Amino acid sequence: MxxxxxxxxxxxxxxxxxxxxHVGSLHAPDAEMAIKNARDVYTRRNExxxxxxxxAKHIAASSPSEKGPLYEPSESKVYRHPxxxxxxxxxxxx
Amino acid sequence: MYAQMVKSTGKGVKSREEMTEExxxxxxxxxxxxxxxxxxxxxxxYRKTLIRQIAQHAHSEVVGQLPExxxxxxxxxxxxxxxxxAKVQDEAGHGLYLYCAAETLGIxxxxxxxxLLDGSMKYSSIFNYxxxxxxxxxxxxxxxxxxxxxxQVPLQRTSYGPYSRAMIRICKEESFHQRQGYDIMMKxxxxxxxxxxxxxxxxxxxxxxxxxxxxxSDKDSVHSAQSMAWKIKINTNDELRQKFVxxxxxxxxxxxxxIPDPDLKWNEETGHYDFSEPDWSEFYxxxxxxxxxxxERLEARRKAWDDGAWVRDGLMAHAEKRAARRTAAE
Numbered sequence: 001m002x003x004x005x006x007x008x009x010x011x012x013x014x015x016x017x018x019x020x021x022h023v024g025s026l027h028a029p030d031a032e033m034a035i036k037n038a039r040d041v042y043t044r045r046n047e048x049x050x051x052x053x054x055x056a057k058h059i060a061a062s063s064p065s066e067k068g069p070l071y072e073p074s075e076s077k078v079y080r081h082p083x084x085x086x087x088x089x090x091x092x093x094x
Numbered sequence: 095m096y097a098q099m100v101k102s103t104g105k106g107v108k109s110r111e112e113m114t115e116e117x118x119x120x121x122x123x124x125x126x127x128x129x130x131x132x133x134x135x136x137x138x139x140y141r142k143t144l145i146r147q148i149a150q151h152a153h154s155e156v157v158g159q160l161p162e163x164x165x166x167x168x169x170x171x172x173x174x175x176x177x178x179x180a181k182v183q184d185e186a187g188h189g190l191y192l193y194c195a196a197e198t199l200g201i202x203x204x205x206x207x208x209x210l211l212d213g214s215m216k217y218s219s220i221f222n223y224x225x226x227x228x229x230x231x232x233x234x235x236x237x238x239x240x241x242x243x244x245x246q247v248p249l250q251r252t253s254y255g256p257y258s259r260a261m262i263r264i265c266k267e268e269s270f271h272q273r274q275g276y277d278i279m280m281k282x283x284x285x286x287x288x289x290x291x292x293x294x295x296x297x298x299x300x301x302x303x304x305x306x307x308x309x310x311s312d313k314d315s316v317h318s319a320q321s322m323a324w325k326i327k328i329n330t331n332d333e334l335r336q337k338f339v340x341x342x343x344x345x346x347x348x349x350x351x352x353i354p355d356p357d358l359k360w361n362e363e364t365g366h367y368d369f370s371e372p373d374w375s376e377f378y379x380x381x382x383x384x385x386x387x388x389x390e391r392l393e394a395r396r397k398a399w400d401d402g403a404w405v406r407d408g409l410m411a412h413a414e415k416r417a418a419r420r421t422a423a424e
Contacts, residue, residue, distance in 0.1 A: 003407070003410050004202055004203070004204045005406065005409075005410060007194075007197065024191060024194055024259075024260075024263075025194045025197075026190060026194065027203060029406075029409040029410045029412065029413040030409075030412075030413035030416065030417070033409065033413075040183075040187075041187050041190055041191075044180075044183070044184070044187070045267075061133065063133065064131070064133050064134050064135075
């Protein structure tokens with residue numbers, strides 16, 4: 001079997017000044033072809049104005065088993081949300 | 095439905111007592127409608143069944159391009175040709191979304207392709223029927239894509255994250271496919287007597303193969319029970335088939351076409367149409383490789399794979415050469 005084309009992850013910016021979002025992946029020999037393929041596969045219906053591709057092997061990901069240590073500490077810090085503080089109505093919008 | 099008779103573990107659904115701690119935790123997450131993601135722990139049977147199901151679905155999208163591609167060069171107008179081209183291109187995209195979803199389960203796309211070409215993985219029986227006249231393109235969009243949608247809409251809620259996201263993308267595009275098919279049928283059915291005959295002929299040939307797409311009754315199947323517990327199958331084959339018939343009959347009536355089933359009738363009591371089962375021996379023959387176009391379809395896929403090998407290798411060699419040059423220059 002010949003060598004398989006590497007896997008690329010595709011990120012697209014939608015039309016409305018949003019950030020790039022992951023939309024899926026595809027195979028391509030290099031970055032240039034990955035962008036061309038991404039255009040054909042993921043923007044056939046005006047879904048985007050900009051494409052990023054990154055080879056999947058370069059993405060580092062957190063592990064699901066670390067969920068607790070990573071995200072639980074923020075649960076007890078409710079004061080980080082503005083609704084934690086009671087502001088009298090008389091003060092007006094804040 | 096593009097995945098038919100997907101085998102699961104074959105052992106039936108485990109009771110909570112039989113499950114390991116990990117399996118219980120996994121089942122709880124599925125029951126709570128949490129999505130399972132590629133790096134999460136999953137039972138080996140879940141992983142294997144999903145690979146089989148998603149791959150069969152992906153292969154169907156890709157092989158499904160062949161009967162329609164047959165008419166691209168002979169579409170009656172430039173507009174119809176552009177539309178059909180866009181639809182066939184969508185099918186390639188659908189195949190790709192699904193291959194990528196399968197790949198997150200630890201199998202490569204080339205491996206999946208080779209399993210299709212050596213016959214160890216299947217694609218939907220429907221694509222082994224020929225498209226003989228232009229109205230067949232209408233019937234394929236209306237009936238075949240219509241039957242596929244029946245299955246794909248609930249699968250958007252499947253437990254496996256990448257599969258669910260692929261189905262959401264696919265469903266968005268699939269509605270265009272069905273409507274363009276029905277649009278062709280409206281033109282033909284309201285056209286000259288000859289065109290109407292072609293439309294009826296297409297309906298006659300595609301009705302039962304479309305009903306077969308849902309697979310035989312699986313209400314007692316251990317494979318289906320396990321897949322449903324894991325939420326990689328949402329409805330039984332019979333439920334979806336009934337839904338499809340109920341939806342399609344009024345659409346056929348609007349076209350003035352006759353469904354080729356003398357026993358088809360509205361049942362006041364059940365609130366559904368009664369209809370005749372397709373000939374299941376024909377279905378099993380087609381699955382075994384004895385349908386009208388099985389050989390032709392696989393040959394076309396093998397030829398595309400073999401003829402494309404030098405392009406795949408050439409582009410890879412070019413990319414490697416350029417990467418080496420860049421490294422040398424740094």
